Amino acid sequence: MAADWWARGIAMGAAGFAGLNMIVSAKTYLRVRPKLKVKTERRSKHPVPQINIEGNPRSAYWFRLRLINDGTTPLGVERVELYTRDSRWPFKRLRLVKGTRTLKPVTVDGLSGVIYPVVLTSKSLLCMGRGPLYARFYATLTNGQTVRGRRMWRFPGLKEGPEPPP
Structure with a gap:
């Protein structure tokens, strides 16, 4: 027993x-495990006047996009895209802003980050004559997972038609 x-x-x-x-x-x-954070800082609250390559005046918003890996395992970022929401209705789809797939595939090491400057013209953010309700960056990892940043509200100074000279 x-x-x-x-x-x-x-x-x-x-x-x-x-x-x-x-x-x-x-x-x-x-x-x-890899933990990616997508942080965005708006470098300009209002569109900044500048001259493009052809010499035409235009205005643009400047952002600083930071991809931060808080884990110790390195991870690969396949692409980063900017989506805007044009309506308060939840069934309306997000709209991909043209020209925002600017990142090439990049590897973010553990406990480090990558900083990218992003310039978006005012015309690329316009939809049906008005600015977006909000915009948000999405990062797609090489394993297929999608990480999104915080919403950016209020884009003052967006107008339809020719942009004023600086």
């Missing part, structure tokens, strides 16, 4: 240690 209780005690101790090992493994994975 006594040997039966010893065997049960040893089995319960082994099961307890196996459970603790599983918890430690899960915590380690959560600590070292």
Whole structure:
């Protein structure tokens, strides 16, 4: 009889240690997995006048896009896109802004980041004569996962038609 209780005690101790090992493994994975953050800083609140390559005046918004990896495992970013929402209705689709797929596939090392300057003309943000409700950057990783940044609200100074000279 006594040997039966010893065997049960040893089995319960082994099961307890196996459970603790599983918890430690899960915590380690959560600590070292790749964690991408997409942060956007608007460098200009209003469109900045500038001259393009052809010499025509135009205005543009300047952004600084930061891709930050808070995990210790490096990850690959396939592309970054800017989507805008033009309506408050949830069933309306997001609109991809032309010319925002500017990033080539890049690898972000662990505990580091990459900074990209992004310039968007006022005309590229217009939709049906008015500015977007909000805009948001989406980053697609090489494993197919999509990470999105925070919403950017209010784009003052957007107008339809020819842009004023600086």
